[in-house]
Amino acid sequence: MQNQFDVVIIGSGAGGAPIAHELAKKGKSVLVLEKGPLIRPQYQTPNGRSEFKRDELIASGPEKILSLPQVANNGVSYYSSHVEPDLNDEPHVYRDRDGQDRATLEGYTAQVVGGGTQLYGGVSFRFSETDFKLRSFNEDRNDIREDPNGDVKREARDWPFTYDDLEPYYTKTEELIGINGTVANQLKRFSRDVYQPPLSTNGISEFAKRGMELLARQINPAQPIDPYRTPLAVITRDHAPSGRKVPADPESAKTSYVNRYGDPLGLKSSTWVSLLAPIQDLPNFTIRCNCMATRITYENGRANRVFYLDPSGQERSVEGKIIVVACSGIESIRLLKLSAALDPGFDTAINHSGLLGAYFMTHCFGGASARMPDRFDKSVALDADWATDCCSTTDFLRSNGLWAGGALYNNTSDEALPLSLFRTMGAQDLDTLWRGFMQSTGVRGEALMSYLDDNFGRGLSVSFMANQVPQRSNRIELHPTVKDKWGRPVAHILKTWHSHDIYLMDLYAECAGRVLRLGGQALGGSFVFEGQGASYMAENGLARIANHILGGARMGTDPADSVLDKFCRAWQFDNLYVTDGSAMPTSGSGNPTNTIEANSFRVADHLLTRI
Amino acid sequence: MSNSYFQKEDQFILNCATKYLAHSGRPTEAWRFPVISTYAGGATDFADPNSFDDFNEVTFIYAAPANAIPPSVGVVGTFGRLYEPLPLTRASFEGELTRYFSVTAVVPKAQKHLYRFIVDGQVLIDPVNPQQETADNGVVWSRFFTDTYGEPIVLERWELAILSRLVAHLMPFRTGDAKNFLERFYNYLDRGAKDAQFGNIYRLDDSVGEVNYIDNLLAREESHRLADYKICLSIIDQVLRQRNPYTEPSRMSVEIYKDLYNEMSGGFVQGWDYQRYSSPQFFLYLLRRHVVTGAFCHPKYGGNAGAAGWAYLEETYRKPSPAPGVEGDTYFDWRRSLEPAAGGRNQDYRG
Numbered sequence: 001m002q003n004q005f006d007v008v009i010i011g012s013g014a015g016g017a018p019i020a021h022e023l024a025k026k027g028k029s030v031l032v033l034e035k036g037p038l039i040r041p042q043y044q045t046p047n048g049r050s051e052f053k054r055d056e057l058i059a060s061g062p063e064k065i066l067s068l069p070q071v072a073n074n075g076v077s078y079y080s081s082h083v084e085p086d087l088n089d090e091p092h093v094y095r096d097r098d099g100q101d102r103a104t105l106e107g108y109t110a111q112v113v114g115g116g117t118q119l120y121g122g123v124s125f126r127f128s129e130t131d132f133k134l135r136s137f138n139e140d141r142n143d144i145r146e147d148p149n150g151d152v153k154r155e156a157r158d159w160p161f162t163y164d165d166l167e168p169y170y171t172k173t174e175e176l177i178g179i180n181g182t183v184a185n186q187l188k189r190f191s192r193d194v195y196q197p198p199l200s201t202n203g204i205s206e207f208a209k210r211g212m213e214l215l216a217r218q219i220n221p222a223q224p225i226d227p228y229r230t231p232l233a234v235i236t237r238d239h240a241p242s243g244r245k246v247p248a249d250p251e252s253a254k255t256s257y258v259n260r261y262g263d264p265l266g267l268k269s270s271t272w273v274s275l276l277a278p279i280q281d282l283p284n285f286t287i288r289c290n291c292m293a294t295r296i297t298y299e300n301g302r303a304n305r306v307f308y309l310d311p312s313g314q315e316r317s318v319e320g321k322i323i324v325v326a327c328s329g330i331e332s333i334r335l336l337k338l339s340a341a342l343d344p345g346f347d348t349a350i351n352h353s354g355l356l357g358a359y360f361m362t363h364c365f366g367g368a369s370a371r372m373p374d375r376f377d378k379s380v381a382l383d384a385d386w387a388t389d390c391c392s393t394t395d396f397l398r399s400n401g402l403w404a405g406g407a408l409y410n411n412t413s414d415e416a417l418p419l420s421l422f423r424t425m426g427a428q429d430l431d432t433l434w435r436g437f438m439q440s441t442g443v444r445g446e447a448l449m450s451y452l453d454d455n456f457g458r459g460l461s462v463s464f465m466a467n468q469v470p471q472r473s474n475r476i477e478l479h480p481t482v483k484d485k486w487g488r489p490v491a492h493i494l495k496t497w498h499s500h501d502i503y504l505m506d507l508y509a510e511c512a513g514r515v516l517r518l519g520g521q522a523l524g525g526s527f528v529f530e531g532q533g534a535s536y537m538a539e540n541g542l543a544r545i546a547n548h549i550l551g552g553a554r555m556g557t558d559p560a561d562s563v564l565d566k567f568c569r570a571w572q573f574d575n576l577y578v579t580d581g582s583a584m585p586t587s588g589s590g591n592p593t594n595t596i597e598a599n600s601f602r603v604a605d606h607l608l609t610r611i
Numbered sequence: 612m613s614n615s616y617f618q619k620e621d622q623f624i625l626n627c628a629t630k631y632l633a634h635s636g637r638p639t640e641a642w643r644f645p646v647i648s649t650y651a652g653g654a655t656d657f658a659d660p661n662s663f664d665d666f667n668e669v670t671f672i673y674a675a676p677a678n679a680i681p682p683s684v685g686v687v688g689t690f691g692r693l694y695e696p697l698p699l700t701r702a703s704f705e706g707e708l709t710r711y712f713s714v715t716a717v718v719p720k721a722q723k724h725l726y727r728f729i730v731d732g733q734v735l736i737d738p739v740n741p742q743q744e745t746a747d748n749g750v751v752w753s754r755f756f757t758d759t760y761g762e763p764i765v766l767e768r769w770e771l772a773i774l775s776r777l778v779a780h781l782m783p784f785r786t787g788d789a790k791n792f793l794e795r796f797y798n799y800l801d802r803g804a805k806d807a808q809f810g811n812i813y814r815l816d817d818s819v820g821e822v823n824y825i826d827n828l829l830a831r832e833e834s835h836r837l838a839d840y841k842i843c844l845s846i847i848d849q850v851l852r853q854r855n856p857y858t859e860p861s862r863m864s865v866e867i868y869k870d871l872y873n874e875m876s877g878g879f880v881q882g883w884d885y886q887r888y889s890s891p892q893f894f895l896y897l898l899r900r901h902v903v904t905g906a907f908c909h910p911k912y913g914g915n916a917g918a919a920g921w922a923y924l925e926e927t928y929r930k931p932s933p934a935p936g937v938e939g940d941t942y943f944d945w946r947r948s949l950e951p952a953a954g955g956r957n958q959d960y961r962g
Contacts (some may be wrong), residue, residue: 001706036630037626037629037630038622039626046653047651047652047653048961049648049649049651049961053909054960055911057908062832086640089634252948252957255947255948256948264961288704289622290625290628290629310704311628311629311709312633312704312711313629313634314677375928377940377941377942377943377944379944379948380944380947418907418920418924419903419904422903422904422907423900434900437903438897439896441875441876441892441896442876444780444872444899445783446783446786448781448782449789452924452927456924456942457928457942457943485634485636
C-alpha cells in the first residue's frame with residue numbers, strides 16, 4: 001500500500017474534492033481519506049443499482065434512542081439518515097440556553113464520499129461582494145441596530161481576498177460541478193455565464209415569485225430587484241466535464257427526493273460524480289474510503305504524518321508533502337484539536353493565535369410558511385425555485401441598520417412527500433422530527449383526511465440565509481467528558497446568538513413573510529399564513545445549524561488574528577491547509593457550498609505553485 | 612452445487628461493515644445484518660432480468676477478531692442448503708485481506724429464513740444480528756426476512772387483530788370513498804397480480820398494510836419497541852374485555868375503540884395497569900408514527916401494500932376530468948419518479 005503522497009486530503013466533500021481533482025489532473029500523487037462509504041450512482045455500480053434510493057425511510061430512518069447519560073436529552077428519540085453518524089457513537093454536544101449539555105444531530109453534513117454534497121438540496125449561491133469585506137463596509141457606520149457594545153465593528157472581518165479574486169473560481173466551480181441557474185437579476189458580478197438552463201418551476205412557486213416581485217417594489221419602487229432562478233447543483237443537460245448524461249427527459253430530475261437524499265442517477269452534482277469519479281482511474285489518484293483520520297503529527301515546522309483507522313479498525317499512517325484538512329467544519333476543528341492534545345509540537349503550532357475553534361458561525365436563517373389556496377404536485381420539484389437579492393443591496397442594509405445581508409428563496413421539496421409532511425408537522429429541524437404528528441392525537445380518521453386536504457401539495461415556504469455576527473465566544477471545543485465510540489472526546493458546540501443576529505433574523509423573517517402575504521394576496525384565493533420565524537426561536541435554537549458549519553479556523557492577514565493565512569495555510573505549518581467551511585472569517589449571505597468549492601479551487605492553484 | 616450465491620464487490624462489503632462493525636464494542640445498527648438489498652444479477656442461477664425484481668440479495672457478513680482469523684467461515688440456512696454451508700470469503704482493502712468474511716445469497720422476496728454460521732467447524736448464531744428464533748428442538752437460529760414479507764413475525768394473531776382495529780380508527784381508509792377505492796384497488800391487484808410481492812395482499816387484515824409494517828419493524832429495525840407493544844396490547848386486551856365480557860376484542864364495536872383511543876389520548880384509561888406501563892398516551896404517540904409510516908412508506912418495508920397508500924393519495928387528489936373518459940392529472944404523481952417494481956413508471960431509475 002502506498003504511504004507517501006504529494007498531497008493527503010482528509011475529506012472528499014466540497015472542501016477537499018476540488019483540490020484532489022486539480023492536483024491529480026496535474027500529475028501530483030493524491031490520496032483522499034474519507035471516513036464514510038463510497039456510494040455510487042446506478043450507472044457506476046456492477047449491478048446497475050445504487051444504494052441511494054428514492055425511499056423516505058432512508059433519509060430519516062428508524063427510531064433510535066439516545067443513550068448518553070451525560071447529556072440532558074438522554075433518552076430522546078432521533079431519526080437519522082443512512083449516511084449520518086449514529087449519535088450514540090459520535091454525538092455532537094451543544095450547550096443549551098440553560099447551560100445544560102444536549103446531543104444534536106444538527107451539524108453533521110454527512111459521512112460518505114462527497115460529504116454534504118450528496119445530501120444537500122444543491123442551493124448554490126455566490127456570496128455577495130460585500131460579504132468579503134464586512135469590516136470595511138461597517139467600519140464607518142454608526143447606525144448598526146441592536147449592537148450596544150459595538151461588537152459588529154469590532155468583530156467583522158474582511159476576507160484576505162476579494163470577490164474579484166474569487167470570481168474566476170466561482171465560474172470554474174459552476175462549470176466543473178454542474179450548476180443550473182440564471183445570471184440576470186443576481187446582484188453579484190458574473191464574468192461569464194456557465195450555468196445550465198434551469199428546469200421548469202413547480203406551480204406553487206408562482207406565489208413566491210409574485211411575492212418577491214412585489215416585495216422588491218415595496219423596497220425600491222424606482223429600481224426593483226427582481227427574482228432569479230435559484231442556482232442549483234443539479235445538471236439539466238449532458239455535462240461534458242464530468243461525462244454525465246441526463247435522462248431523455250431532463251425534467252424527470254424533479255422528484256422531491258432531493259434534500260437529504262443522495263441521487264441514484266447522479267444528476268445532483270455531488271463532488272463524487274462531478275470531481276472525483278472523473279479522475280478515479282488516474283494512476284496517481286487514490287481514495288481510501290471507510291478510513292477515519294484520527295490525528296496529524298508535527299515535526300520541524302511541518303505536519304508530517306496522518307494517522308487513520310482502516311476499514312478493519314486497524315491504525316495506519318501516511319505522509320504527505322502537503323496535508324489538507326476538509327472534513328466539515330466541526331469535525332475538522334475537532335481533528336486539529338485532538339491532534340494538538342496528542343502532540344505538543346502540533347499543539348503549540350496550531351494554537352499560536354489561540355483562535356482555533358473560535359469565531360464559529362452558522363447562518364442566521366429562518367423564514368415563513370403558508371398554505372396556498374391551490375393544490376400543486378410538489379413531488380415534482382427540486383429543492384428551490386426562486387431567489388431574490390432585493391434584501392441584500394447596500395441600500396437595504398444601510399436603511400435597516402443591518403451589518404450584512406442575506407438571500408431569500410422559496411423551498412419546493414419540503415413536505416412534498418407524504419412521510420415528510422407528517423414528520424415535519426410542527427417541527428423544522430432534525431432533532432424534533434415526528435414529535436408534532438405523534439402528539440396531535442386529534443389528527444386521525446376524518447381529521448387526518450382534513451389535514452391532508454388542507455396541507456398536501458399546498459405548503460409554501462420561503463427561507464432566508466444570512467450572515468451571522470462572529471463572536472469569539474462562539475466556539476468548538478473538545479468535550480471534557482463525552483467521548484465517541486473510539487474513546488476520543490467529541491465536539492462541544494458553544495454558541496449564542498448576538499442581539500443583532502436576532503434583530504436581523506426578525507427582519508428577514510418579516511421579508512419572507514411579506515413575500516408570502518403579497519404573493520398570496522396578489523394571486524387570489526384564501527390562503528392561510530402560518531407564520532414566520534427564525535432558528536433562534538426553536539427549542540434547540542442554539543443548536544440549529546442547517547448544516548452550514550463555518551468558521552473556527554478562520555483565514556486572515558494577521559497571524560495573531562487568524563488561524564490560517566490567505567491561502568488557508570495554518571500559519572505555523574509549512575504544509576498544513578484547512579479548506580472547508582471552517583476557514584471562513586464571516587459566514588456569507590447564502591448557502592456556503594459553492595463558495596467552499598470555489599475557494600478550494602483557488603487554494604489548489606496556489607498549491608500547484610508549491611509542489 | 613448451484614450458483615445461487617456470489618460475491619459482492621469489496622467496496623459494498625466494506626461500506627456495510629466499517630461503520631457498524633469496525634470498532635470494538637457494541638455493533639451499531641446491528642439490525643442491518645444480514646444486509647438485504649436489491650438484486651440485479653450476479654448469480655448465474657438467477658440471470659433472467661425479467662425476474663430480478665422477485666428477489667433480494669442477502670449479504671451475510673462475519674467480522675472475525677483481528678488477531679484470530681478462522682481458516683473457514685460458512686453459512687447454512689433454510690434459504691439454501693441446510694447441511695452444506697455456503698462459503699464466505701474475505702473482502703480486501705487496497706490489496707490486503709480484511710477481517711470481514713461475506714457471501715451474498717439470492718433469496719425470493721416475501722420470505723423468512725433461519726441461518727447459522729459455521730466458523731472453523733463450530734456452529735454459531737450470527738453474533739451481530741439480533742433476530743433469533745428458537746426451533747422446536749430448542750436450538751437457536753438467526754433469522755432474516757426479505758422485502759414485503761407479509762406473515763406475522765413477532766406479533767400474535769390476536770395482537771395483530773387489536774392493532775388492526777386501532778389502525779382503522781386512526782387512518783381514514785375504512786370510510787366511504789376510501790373503502791370503495793381500496794376494494795377496487797385490491798380486486799384489480801388480485802386479478803392481475805403477477806409479482807410475488809403483491810401476492811399476499813388479499814390476506815392482509817388491515818387496510819394498506821400498516822399492521823404488517825409494524826410487525827416487520829418490531830422484528831427488525833425497532834425491536835426496542837416490541838416490549839411496548841407486547842405490554843400495551845396485553846393491557847388493552849384486558850381493558851376491552853372488562854368493558855365487554857361477551858365479545859372478542861377484535862370484534863368489539865367502533866364506539867368502544869373510539870372511547871379507548873380518546874382515553875389514551877388524554878392519558879387516563881379506565882382499567883389501565885399503570886404499574887406495567889406508565890403512559891398509555893405515549894404508546895398512542897408511538898402507534899401514530901408507526902401507522903402513518905406503514906401507510907405511506909416504500910412497499911418494500913411491508914406497508915403501503917402494493918403502493919395502495921400512495922395510490923389512494925394519487926386518486927384522492929386528482930384534478931377533475933377535463934373531458935369524458937379522460938382522467939384528470941393527479942396532484943401526487945408518485946409513479947413518475949419510482950421504479951416499476953414498486954408500481955412506478957420511471958424508466959431511468961431502477962430502484
